[in-house]
Amino acid sequence: MTLGRAYSVAMCGVDGAIVEIEADITSGLPGVHLVGLPDAALQEARNRVRAAITNCGNSWPMARLTLALSPATLPKTGSAYDVALSLAVLSAEQKKSWAALDKTVLLGELALDGRVRPVKGVLPAVLAAKREGWPTVVVPIDNLAEASLVDGIQVLGARSLRQLQAWLKGKCSLDDRVVAGASDEEPMVDLADVVGQSHARFAVEVAAAGSHHLLLTGPPGVGKTMLAQRLPGLLPPLTHDESLEVTAIHSVAGLLSECTPLITRPVFVAPHHTSTVAAVVGGGSGLARPGAVSRAHRGVLFLDECAEIGSAVLEALRTPLEDGEIRLARRDGVAHYPARFQLVMAANPCPCAPAKSSDCVCPAAVKRRYLGRLSGPLMDRVDLRVELHPVRSGAMAAAEGESTATVRDRVGAAREAAAARWSPHGFRTNAEVSGPLLRRRFRLDRTVMAPLRLALDRGELSIRGVDRTLRVAWTLADLGGRSRPELDDVNTALSFRQAGGAR
Template identity: 60%
Template structure:
């Protein structure tokens, strides 16, 4: 009968590749053949699409149907191609005009009765389609609010294959237009005023928020480690428009978005139980790997409570992400990359028995070493701030002045972050926080005087500090200077940064 083509998108992590879908209906034995490295879910789409077309009042071609997905060597999977496959078959069979398919990307899974179901990854898919020059998109109605976040595309929503067929035949009113993008909804956060005492830990939390540094809280149970960690995201500034799209794209691929709140505008806070697997931490799965908690916490906070109860393999799997800000997952079907620039907060007891007072500990030295060894030296070397929590006493609840609320501390954090962003941008650099500044730039373009870094030189000479640790001390020193509204760190800031690394919990 004929040949037609349509467009869809294959996702590799949060990167999309536009896929050209061709349908040939012609002479030959009656059969349907799907080409282009489909996975099991996509291979089954032949039967779903055939049933959806018949139940929508149209005839499936009684000739040989060949469906090709190009690039042919690119692995493809999922049910998101169903709508494009159905449309291109109908166009090749000359049941609908093919003109509108030439510039339109189609996404959605079809039910057997022709209803259109939502799929994951609509936002990154449409961003890829826009880059490829496509001008229109048809998505499921439930994904319409997410799709409206993409500028430069005319987005329409459909609830069934019947509506899409009507639109292809010229009925512009058959599909729903995209609503205007909604502003991100405020996310309620717990207040820092709820935490009593712990002045050192509160100060470390403020420094971590101001410079995007990683933090380790250790101490007896019930001293407020978890409470402090849960309040870190409330100190962070809202995401920029570009950061919000990055985070929303990851959450879209992970299936975490809702129609009521399609845009993630606040830094995410992700907390994991210590029984989490390596795949849950950094991502994994069969076929192309799915994002893990490290990527879901991109531009936000990843909190690991009872860190020494996690597997050492899982904790060490975070090391590359802490250093490079992304996770690379290699599988047989291909390698995907997920952004993972998060702030890591670790909370742990100092021994397995975890008594309220250390003098009551019943653990042997071997037990303590085995317990604390879960936090390996290379992992701890990437943690900028280490704080030992104080046991609560009767005096802690009777402070002379009330604890500072989140709003007061957040104002200081925002000022420090603004100073850092303006400083780096004035030198033509893209960094927004001190934690992002590369080590070579710290030592060359923004080198501090020798007398300022004398303590670091001494620690490097004695072997108590690594080169990576020295770079991280300098980053913390810049953050302390920003909080003090100083132009450059001095020796006291460097000494305070070094002290944060030397506050060990017993390891």
């Protein structure tokens, strides 16, 4: 037998597909031919695999070696195929077909001395193997905690190619799954640290309760960044499915901790205002990698100094804000990444941003152009707009505001009420509810809707703006313990939307 076979996983975004790796040894000039749309890192696997096999005491075939990765039309990227390639070669060279090799998915990069090194994307790869019905997956020992997050499949950790060969021969065992820790540390910041700004604090509470997007404007030092940093602490912990979703994205991005890989708390992602479109929404050559919007999935994306961010970056946020997903088309295919996040933007009122508005030296045209970078279509997707003002000395002597724990309890109760109401319709938070459902099945009385009809007739709101204002009104009702929004809820929701200028 001159044909060996092993199996691995190819990743496209956070979705995986099983790859069959075949090694064929035939007569001819010695050489290694790798086929199946490999990228540069995979092309280099020929040298890594050859060195690892020979340094582990095995012989390398001195003939024509063809390594085929199937499906041949699926692009293959990265170094996670090294282990599978090496065992396929050994199976062909030694003319042996180990029973365990035919029912095991192999992941891992090889060092030149045969050590198995960790790779990215192990969690979604193991999920793909489980979904396809494979009984066993072998991962690098450093990725074992991450792979152990998946139940219903045997997960084993390998340290070296020698150990893998002995395991296939039944002479030793591999490390079994471990109890993976969770990175669920409580945030170190507290909402009580914010001095004054009661209106903005309430807006952050409303944003947390309904998963609404938020814009904070005001001069430097009034607490915009502090408020944004405290929003994740108000959000409830992620469910198990949400944790796996978020952890899979961070696994593909290579950002997981080895000891505590599971992400159970909403994340806070704050890219610099000079970040490119690819850094924010994702990109890269070949197959796109996740950007900040995907890393912030089920968490908070904070854009500080948003008026300084390039217009192309801001406009690229429109689709994920509406769809909760980002689709990135590149040379090697289209990658789909979840991107259902809460957007918080912060901006100064003008470029000079003095502490006292009377000291501003910016001409009116410069002011309009500065905040005019936040286009109408983007602002139409922002539910809450709050203008912060400098705090007076009396606020520092006042009693300390409510803590994060106290506000989080109210937010949790409001979210439970929303989930109980919307779950039969496939939604969990008010911000996700579709407009037709709000306008038909949950239509409010004419008296309650009167302010919205007036704003719509005056051109101050679009139809999308009406829907988003209704969602905020439902959140205000949930926070107040009411079964339906009242006129005051609609007026308050409308005031949040019109703050700083109606769109």
